[in-house]
Amino acid sequence: MKCRVCGKEANIRLSAYNTALCADDFLTFFERRVTRAVQKYHLIDQTDSTLVAVSGGKDSLSLWYILNRAGYLSDGIYIDLGIDEYSRVSFEKARLMADRLGRRIYRFSLPALFQKGIGDLSKVMRRAPCSLCGVLKRYLMNKACIDAGYTVLATGHNLDDEASALFGNLLYWKEAYLYKKSISLEGRGDYLAKKIKPFFLCSEREAAAYAILSRIDYVYEECPYSVGAKTLLYKELLNKIEVTSPATKIRFVKGYLERVKEQEARPDPERCARCGYPSYTETCNVCRLVERFGTGEAIRIECFEPAQATATPDISAKADAVV
């Protein structure tokens, strides 16, 4: 198996593209795919400032790294969910990357606000941890973005995440959710940040290979609450189809992207009467949660400056040359 670009021994086979690449050419290939997606889908403008949602996993750390390498200088936001050792290690990895990039990282801590982690909070609320986590994360990341003056929130959702979520929505005909996802969702005024997913068309395996080959130190473990999650089963099944029919996942998600464009423009979301952020109800879920279970402290987001301003390896010139 030879590298399609340089002819040397290949390190990774990419069946979806019917090709194989060596480590160096794979890194270039992957970065090019991401920067091209940023440009093609107008994810980040010259006037934008970007905040990356960083979990400490391979996807978000690779994304943060690539965006900075490509000249889209961006800071990070980390949500401490209070899942003991898992959260401690995750933040450690996130700070390591902040230092490597010489960028700022923000942190919001659930235990500081509720004196409880997501596990205990979900118990007292009698709600599944993953669904509660989703609500809180969406709210806090948006708030961090807006409050700290960033215009774009970038998340590390990859092709497998999108394909499995889409699959679940189709399987149960959840039309209300079906066309709410995209590679980019426009923001609104000063209360809803634009959201982008530059890895939308990059598989989980590619993102993992990129992280490993770039020596990115990330949390290998999945979140302990994700055990048995349906999306993990859907990912496994879609990967079985991918083995016999390569490129199925990317065709599935690209087909979706084409159709999502045809959807009508979204109306402006309603706003919470208390905090002013988007809400389907008069007072938003998070305001009610804080009122009921909060310690009385305001939602506070910490900011950590990088330990040292290291020089970020810059691929922006290269990326421009490519396109």
Next chain:
Amino acid sequence: MKCRVCGKEANIRLSAYNTALCADDFLTFFERRVTRAVQKYHLIDQTDSTLVAVSGGKDSLSLWYILNRAGYLSDGIYIDLGIDEYSRVSFEKARLMADRLGRRIYRFSLPALFQKGIGDLSKVMRRAPCSLCGVLKRYLMNKACIDAGYTVLATGHNLDDEASALFGNLLYWKEAYLYKKSISLEGRGDYLAKKIKPFFLCSEREAAAYAILSRIDYVYEECPYSVGAKTLLYKELLNKIEVTSPATKIRFVKGYLERVKEQEARPDPERCARCGYPSYTETCNVCRLVERFGTGEAIRIECFEPAQATATPDISAKADAVV
């Protein structure tokens, strides 16, 4: 595990219905589901005469058996695809059932018309056997139905067939095919028979259990050309989801049925200038095929009378009482 109905030892667990049943009560349950589907979806009217597409497999033989038991007296049509031993055994099973029911069976033989089986025919045509088989079967079954004066063509497609086909169409966004399937498709005048699928909401496992418990002698082997078919993989994957989330398949297909109703009425299909049966092109695929590869003989459908007119076990009174 006790039978939900009689409290005796259960023989089959039906997770999708959160129940378990003994052999006798399962047979009643299954027959009731089929006869209710026939009534609820208006599959067969009192004035209809029904022809069942019989392959010799568990689904079509069980269907033929149940329809006759329920008083929907119907004959069979068998297509001999010329797949050597497989075809020979399949027809044998079909005739056994014809004799058991005391009903007529029609046969159309591919080798008689082309001097070739489906395998050789697909080779000379450079077309996948399954796709060619689909075209020929659709045509010949409709022709048999119309020519012999039947008004309804019933096929044994089960829940797993429908769910896997639907899954494939969604995965590859085949919108052209997406809303063309249903539990019932209306006929047109004297050239297109009404098509019905009374097992649309019955799983493959249930149909197999019914066949075994009813001592129906069927062909166990899958068609040799189906090896590696994508639909088999899709069925396997959907069954994995079914294990963790029972009733997923039936919700998926029922959700589809609800949506298919909303589709616009189908326009009348165009007709072949030569044979008058439905066609997308001026001369239909089968007429062109016969012209190119046929022996010169007209399409001839044989008719076999049952060996003896046995009394069909009748559940029609029971079925009526149920609804």
